[in-house]
Amino acid sequence: MDMNTIEALVPTADPADWRDGDAWLAGGTVLFSYGSQTLRRLLDLTSAGWExxxxxxGGMTLASTCTIARLWELGDPAGETVARWPGLAVVRACCDAFVASFKIWNLSTVGGNIATALPAGPMTSLCAGLDGFATLWDKAGGRELPVAELVTGDGRNALAPGELIRSIRLPAHALLARTAFRRLSLSNLGRSGVLLIGRLDPDGGFVLTVTASTKRPVQLRFAAAGLPDAEGLAEAIDAAIPGHLYHDDIHGLPAWRRDMTYRLAEELRVELVEGGA
Structure with missing residues (x-):
């Protein structure tokens, strides 16, 4: 950690307190690991005491300061919460996709992972896959934005200077859905190269959310009356994800990410739409 330019730690969640040279602090696992030579103050959101x-x-609201450890508890497959909201069955798989120690789990937050906007951010995958809407606060008030649109690229998001993520709202229709998860990495303990979440909603519609293989989340939606076969799904992926949108880094070449996206998408289609294994 190299942040010797910091002059103050300010306990606040009020966007009116933000000024140039500030950064919002929740868990800080990425902020501290990257360091900074320009920041002057850290605005500590944990002091807000958000539930x-x-x-x-109507669903569930996750505070942006909700830790991964708390989320893991929520995703207990034998627990009452998952029995009530079966869509949460993918929570623990997404937590495991961090490939991080318990120290990180007890500090890293849902909002922080989304704001960092890494293609492999598993909280982006989870919240986008469950049709999450982020409530954003700034000096002028607030707004809502789908998590799938909040992350706009590799390390890029739609947050304006000084704007913060207050919470993520997960709607009942997604929480009541049947969900399934697929992930691939080039190594057992490596960063996700491909991460897909499939959802079969109560109305019979099929939703596929593609992350990690793409620079930003991509969602494909099919109504109950138009559920795709294998060919139709492949054609829909062709149309939704142009070649330049596949991510390229040491965790996977675009061609591999593309091929694995088609493979895992078909597995999810078979599992959820056709009821296969």
Missing amino acids: PVEEDD
Whole structure:
């Protein structure tokens, strides 16, 4: 960690307190590991005391400061929460996709992982896959934005200067869905090269969310009356993901990511649409 330019740690969650040279601090696992030569103050969101998880009949709200460790508890497959909201069956698989120690799990946050906007960010995958909407705060008030649109590229997001993620809302229709998860990496403990979440909604519609293989999340939606066969799904992926959108780094070449996206997408289609293994 190299942040010797920091002059103050300010306990606040008020966007009106933000000024040039500030950074919002939740878990700080990425902020501290990257370091900075320009930041002057850290605005500590953990002082806000936001409830990590809140439920109602319309769904669930995750505070941006909800830790991965808390989320892991929520995803207990034998627990009452998953029994009530079966869509959360993919939570623990997404937590495991961090390939991180318990120290990271107890500090890293849902909002921080999304704001970092790495293609392989598993909280982006989870919240986008469950049709999550982010509530964003700034000095002028607030707005809502789908998580699938909040991450715009490799390390890029739609947050304006000083804007922060207050929470993520997961709607009931996604939480009541049947979900499935697929992930591939070039090594057993490597960063995700491909991560897909499939969803069969209560109305019979099929939703496929592609992350990690692409620079930003890509969602494909099929109504119950138009569920795809193998050829139709491949054609839809062709149309939705142009070649330049596949990510290219040491964790996987674009050609490999593309081929594995088609492979895992078909596995999800068979499992959810056709009811196969």
